[in-house]
Amino acid sequence: MARIGEVQAPAATRDALARGRLRASLVPDLLVEARRIVNTVIAGWHGRRKRGIGENFWQFRPYVEGDSSRIDWRRSARDDHTYVRDREWEAAHTVWLWADPSPSMLYKSTGASVSKQSRALVLALAMAELLSRSGERIAWPGLTDPFTARNGAERIAAQLMHAGDLPAKPDLSGIRRFCDIVIASDFLDPVEETMEWLDVLARHGVRAHLIEVADPAEETFPYAGRTEFTDPETGDKLTAGRAEMLGDEYRLLYTARRQELASWCKRLGWSFTVNHTDRLASDALVRLHMAMTADGGYAGSGRAGMIANSDQPGKVVA
Template identity: 65%
Template sequence: MASIGQIVEKTSSSEVLSRAQQRAMLVPDCMVEARRIANTVIAGWHGRRQRGIGENFWQFRPYAEGESLSRIDWRRSARDDHTYVRDREWEAAHTVWLWADMSPSMMYKSTMALVSKESRALVIMLALAEILARSGERIGCPGIMEPVSARNAAERLAAAIMHAPVTSGLPDTAMIRGQSDIVLIGDFLDNADTVMSRISPLGRRGLRGHVVEVADPAEETFPYTGRTEFTDPETGEKLVSGRAETIRDQYQRAYLARREALGDGLRRLGWSFVFHRTDHLASEALVAVHGYLSGMPAPRATSLAGGVL
């Protein structure tokens, strides 16, 4: 007879294998959806125009002491009493690290949602990879894929995710060097202070960050009534409420306060924060986070259903 320890170990191994198989079946469909969304969004996008060392003209600006005289545009400067430099558009390849939470809590899908949180997070990540790869950016995923600059970067990322080990929590970012962008997509249901304690060191290292919180509509609206049993997907712990509707207001206040605290902490760090509900179109979150990556942040949202805080 197997010992209790052996039974637990076998059950755990079986769950991990099942989880990996579920993800492997999910990713191809997410890749198809991601490419469809990317094709829709990219039609109205004209590139990441930023000041830098490229060849395309960006703008004129006043000359600053210490700059090379070769950068002065003498024809423009001759028009008035000021000296102007001709700035060019940024064209050098940039590294963007993309990560989607694939812990058990992300598998949740209520009857109010279109898809699971995990499916939506993967679609947003792969669609973003598709768009960025087309513009020549280097795409990487912490702990899963080293940065690559290739047109098929999204497909390579999808393949790497299918074979990645099952993990939980924020990714290991020790391999990230220099100034890069990092996009973190998950439900971030932990206490805001706990999340910020893990994210803050990344900001201090010079990483330019963007956080996308994915939520199921039931998590926000708490539509439950009567006797309801709640199960923590991470720990398996259960909570039974005799009349769930009596705790709705208290729950919603705590839930939204956590989100507000997280958004405030990220803004103080200089990071962007987008929240997105799975009963909305994935393109909404994609456009918002891509706007931040492009230096064109979306307007602050006033709706609780989804948007930018």
């Protein structure tokens, strides 16, 4: 049987301690990679800059009757128009970050450049770096409380290295209204279970941004002939005499799962992005930036949900 893919560190799939050690060994290099990616996209990262309460100058704009902003007489003296000086909104926002630690995330096919776990952690750490540089509060459910720090990504990385076993699905009930959360996972659980887990966020008025991390082999099902499949969660095995006979039905179910989850996110005003492990992680960050800064802000903007495929840079369906 030809091997198309395998779980990275197979012993770690059902051993919580082994998974923790594997994650700890990966995090330092992943933090370096996350910072490298951030440096490639930071020029286009505008945060949530808009008019509001703050100390820093934002813009001059023409005065309109009833305007509550003070007239800037120095600027107005330069021509025949009256201008007001706006300041930049500086209220810090809280963004929660989470990367799925499930055993299925350890999978890496021969066509992928990294495992799903590595990609999810890189995306989460890169977001931590970007948000920290922007002065936002960040947090990791079940690991840290919200905090603001220029070295936010480094602090979260340190926590991940010493966390040991992490819950497959953390308690999200403590995340409150007007926060955002970024969730990187393969979302291979039944859609109903995923919706039930995330429903508390919708009820609390939290805006979620889901990044589905997908291995190319999981999507295309390139298997043929006698093939043995192993469940990374339970260790159960299935041997198919002619694996290619399962391909059409598998791809149909795989696509239906993704479409159902994406449609649900859109109805809630959440964003849904797909990032393949044989493509660039920076693609997902760009899509995430578009979703998070829609309407000039984060949660509570009322923006319709966005669905993006990171492999199609010009395609965003809103």
